[in-house]
Amino acid sequence: MLLADKKITVQDYRLMEFEGEDGLYELINGIIGRKPSPNPYHQEISQNLNIPLSLFVRNNRLGKVFTAPTDVFLNDFNHHIPDLFFVRQDNLGIVDYKNGILGVPDLIIEIISPGSILNDRVDKRIAYEQAGVKEYWLIDPNNRSIEVYENQGGTFAPVSFAAESGKVQSKLLAGFETDLDDVFPR
Numbered sequence: 001m002l003l004a005d006k007k008i009t010v011q012d013y014r015l016m017e018f019e020g021e022d023g024l025y026e027l028i029n030g031i032i033g034r035k036p037s038p039n040p041y042h043q044e045i046s047q048n049l050n051i052p053l054s055l056f057v058r059n060n061r062l063g064k065v066f067t068a069p070t071d072v073f074l075n076d077f078n079h080h081i082p083d084l085f086f087v088r089q090d091n092l093g094i095v096d097y098k099n100g101i102l103g104v105p106d107l108i109i110e111i112i113s114p115g116s117i118l119n120d121r122v123d124k125r126i127a128y129e130q131a132g133v134k135e136y137w138l139i140d141p142n143n144r145s146i147e148v149y150e151n152q153g154g155t156f157a158p159v160s161f162a163a164e165s166g167k168v169q170s171k172l173l174a175g176f177e178t179d180l181d182d183v184f185p186r
Contacts, residue, residue: 007029007031007077008031008077009076009077010073010075010076010077010078010079011076013079014079024037024069024081026079026080026081026119028078028080028119028123028124028127029077029078029123029126029127033119035081035116038068038083038111038113039113041141041185042083042111042113042141044185045111045139045141045183045184045185046067046068046083046084046111048182048183048184048185049084049109049139049178049183050065050067050084052176052178052182053065053084053086053173053176053178056173056175056176057086057173060175061089062086062088062089062173063086063087063088063089063090063091063092063106064086064087064092064095065084065085065086066084066085066086066087066101066105067083067084068081068082068083068084069081070082070085070100070101071099071100071101072085072100072101072105072108073099073100073101073102073103074103074104074127074128074131075131078127078131080108080124080127082105082108082109082110083109083110083111083139084108084109085101085105085107085108085109086105086106086107086172086173087101087105087106088106091103091104091105091106104131104132104133105133106133106134106135106172107133107134107135107136107137107170107172107173108128108133108135108136108137109136109137109138109139110124110136110137110138110139111139111141112138112139112140112141112142120138121138125138125149125156128151128156129151129154129155129156130154132151132154133151134150134151134172135148135149135150135151135159135170135171135172135173136148136149136151136156137149137168137170139183141184143163144163144164144180144184145161145162145163145164145180146160146161146162146168146178146180146183147160147161147168148160148161148168148169148170148171150171150172159171162180163180164180165180165181166179166180167179167180168180
């Protein structure tokens with residue numbers, strides 16, 4: 001992680017260049033951090049969820065689903081690259097096809113990697129809560145679990161959970177559910 005004497009704004013961050021470095025960078029609460037490339041297991045989980053989620057959203061004309069690496073600029077101090085996220089039809093004005101997502105997606109899904117546990121469970125969760133993300137999914141490959149949270153007045157409250165087996169449901173996308181056996185490769 002890079003350290004700075006003061007918080008860096010999204011405006012300053014967008015002017016920076018990261019030459020000679022592999023990987024992606026995120027700005028979390030004004031601090032730049034490197035986001036390592038996901039491993040194949042992580043990517044397979046992402047695809048296993050992306051396909052049914054995208055089909056559900058498209059078939060019901062609910063909005064759009066995006067995958068990493070897509071830039072999401074939540075506010076002045078937060079630029080994130082969520083693994084998956086959904087933007088409702090009436091919120092599509094935040095989608096700028098040249099510059100990224102300039103606002104708050106309705107649903108964000110993060111898949112925990114070995115180096116992202118603290119960011120996904122604490123730092124990003126707080127940033128997403130405060131920004132007003134309506135639903136947050138946290139996928140933990142090591143524990144083979146999915147946690148679904150709903151934003152209730154600026155705080156995420158659990159609404160669905162499954163570990164090892166079972167299904168989780170979205171409250172935001174009524175009717176969408178996924179079985180852990182379909183998400184996690186064996």
